[in-house]
Amino acid sequence: MPIAAVAVVAGAIGAGPVIAAVQGDPVLPERTAERLLADALKAAESGPEPMSGTVLQTASLGIPALPQLSGTGGTSPAALLTGSHELKVWYGGENRFRLAMPGRMSETDLIVNGDQAWLWESDSSTATRIKGSVKAENAPGNATPHPGALPTATTPQQIAEEVLRRADADTAVGVSSSEKVAGRDAYQLTLAPRDASSLVKEVKLALDGETFVPLRVQVYARSAAEPAFEIGFTSVSFTPPAPENFTFTPPPGATVKEQSLDELVEKADTEAQARQEKGERLADGLKTVGEGWTTVAVMPFSEQDLRGQVPGQGAGRQGQGGQEDASGAAADALLEAATPVSGPWGSGKVVRTKLVSALLTDDGRLLVGAVTPEKLVEVAGR
Structure with missing residues (x-):
């Protein structure tokens, strides 16, 4: 959801006017x-x-309080909201990298060093040796995520690419050359929509002054400091990491397993297959209304979809360990927090967070955008 919000609200840099905003x-x-845009894109194309x-x-999106879903932990995508x-x-390098996600305890x-790859999970004291070639482009956060125990990691560079690749002339652009991020001198681009129906006040993108690598992305909602x-x-630090960062030896007493990369990918694919089929079914009717900051996505969607039920199956038939019941409880809580709305087009319920609004209509449509609920109601009537 945060990634989608940034993608929807991204404004233009080249198309809009440039406003001096040096502080x-x-x-x-x-x-x-x-x-700055040209420098940032050049840095991205040359590779990390x-x-x-x-x-x-x-x-801090202002999402309604929802029950904890079964199997959702501190490193799950839902927890990252x-x-x-x-x-x-x-x-x-592409075959020499490490990602670490600290939890509470x-x-x-994920440690990759040439043809050696390990997945270490300290909560279960389990070390899994991954057999097969693992490269950085297949690491969590890139196009093909492996393995499922790590979240889909999102870095400032990945989000900034979404911002920099989109254009909207209805944007005020400010430039500052006196920022400090992580102790480094940085430029900062400030992009602000002029359309009052956008929930976004501004997006601030900080670029390293030497490498032009994105160091920070901030998305501000209207009326929020x-x-x-x-x-x-x-x-x-833009220097090669010490070799010891890529070495790993299972600690004494740890459970050591071996698993092929193909097995991990197959498991992840199996778990994602139902979601993918559902997504393809919904995407068949997906369309967008508007452009730039106020783009609204419209797709066929119902309360049954919200509860995660497969058409033709009753509650409790999908998932394991009560996940179906948890999804139903989350759907009930979400609908309870929603506000009823109506118009000549019919009626429905709308949920607004700080950056995104969603309208579920009684005639089976879902409208989502980084816009006010009033904008969604207007689009629903088109």
Whole structure:
């Protein structure tokens, strides 16, 4: 959801006017937004350089309180929608990297060093040796996530690419050359929509002054002083990590297993198959209304879909360990928090968070966008 919100609300840099917004004495040479955009895209196309750092994600989206879903832990995608979460990254090349997700009393690590790959889960004291070639483009957070124990990690670079690749002329753009992020001098682009129906006040993107690598992305909701969503480096070094960061030996007493990469991928694919089939079914009727900051996605969707039920099956037939019941409880809580709305088109229920609104109509449509509920009601009548 945070990624989708950033993608929907991203504004233009090249298409919109450039507004000077330098605060204090510039530390870095002044650059226009167009020049910064070109530098950032060039850095992204050349590929990542060896580096290490700690990424902190903080989300305060104002999501209604929902029951904890079965199997949802502190490193699950659902858990990443609230609170603060940390990810440690070491990158020495496509076959030499490490990701660590610390938990409250645990840590999950993926360590890849040439043809050696380990998945360490401290909560169960289990070390899994992964047999097969694992490369950085297949790491969590990239196009093909492996293995399922780690979340789909999202870095400032990945979110910034979504922001930088989209264009909208209805955007005010500001540039600052005096920012400090993770102890490094940085440029900051500020993108603000002019359309009052957008829930986004502004998006701030900080680029490293030397490498032009995105260091931080902040998304502010209207009438809010603090970011509703923020992800950025708290520390970063653009030097090759020490070799010992990529070595791993299972500690004494740990359970050691072996599993092939193909088995892990097959397991992940099996778990995702039902969701994918459902997503394809919904995507068949997906369309968008509007563009830029106020784009609204419209798709066929019902309360049955919200509860995660497969058509033709009753409650309790899908999932394991009560996950179906948990999904139903979450759906009930979400609908209870929704506000009834109506118009010539019919009626429905709308849920608004700080950055995203969603309208579920009684005639089986779901409208979602980073816009006000009033905008969704207007679109529903088209």
